[in-house]
Amino acid sequence: MARSMGSVVDGNNGGGGLVVTELSHIKELVRQLEVHLGGSHDLCRHLTTQIFTITERSISIVTSSNDRKRSVADAGLASPLSAAATPTSDLTADGPFRNAKKRKVMEKRSHRVRVGSAGDNPVDDGHSWRKYGQKEILGAKNPRGYYRCTHRHSQGCLATKQVQRTDEDPTLFDIIYHGDHTCVQRPPPLAPAAVGRPEHNPDASSLLQSLTAGLTVKTEGLPASAAADLQGWGAAAPFYLSSSTPASGCLERSPFSASENNWGVSPATSDSYLPFDDAEWRGRNELHEVVSALVLAGAPAPAPPAVDGLDDLLDTDDIASFFA
């Protein structure tokens, strides 16, 4: 295991560095954008804040991804990829009835993120969670907390997450998300009128455009291994931009919650965004979240080519063999 890991890590260092560079650039642009926005336009400032946060997370994720990858593999997180097994029987939870404690068959989609702390807890990811367990994990200094969506019973939302303080840095938390939110919880009122059109200021607009352009070009230039790295360890954004099932969206309090759930991609035509296939969804999800968030914030236009280029990079076979 160690041998194959080594070579991959090497490859990632290069790609990861590139990503960090670009993300840093984005960060700077956002800073400038915020300056241009001045004191007005609460929504815009909120958006820039979110972009900034996401970017910072992305950077920390990339920079810590080498360590991560090992623990991810050891923790068996790769299993959903390598064993894209029978998706049928597990999710149909017979609920709190007879075969209650019959878990462990969790072929649900999952992805990891590492987030900073807000006080003694991980930063709020916009969803409401209810803790249902805590466990000491062998080899880890800190216990792992188990959370499920508050709306599990009321709306049958099966999303869960595991939160564990990292060994190295007590201010950081590893979070593993399982499943999608299928609950519907309207976000709190947030500049309702202006939502979705953050283009008051021409300067701000052009800044955001260069921001998304920069991300597009450079990301496409990344080696596939770097892309694999990003997916293997975590998304930058612990909230979902387009992860809802077709049945019922779970918008929750996404910082980018717009009036409609379109994100510039028509549900009817966006086959590249349907989160049906576990492996594919996982593969695309991570960078998509970052890219989508940024693109969404800055571009009124529909999904840019960047997303398609990304899909080519995020080859799921590569990922599977990577973890094999």
Next chain:
DNA sequence: GCGATTTGACCAGG
């Protein structure tokens, strides 16, 4: 009183 958290027990997979 209700909902959330804590915590020991239970269960399944490896």
Next chain:
DNA sequence: CCTGGTCAAATCGC
């Protein structure tokens, strides 16, 4: 048998 994930009773906090 060990470990991780979940359950559910007890407890806490509003």
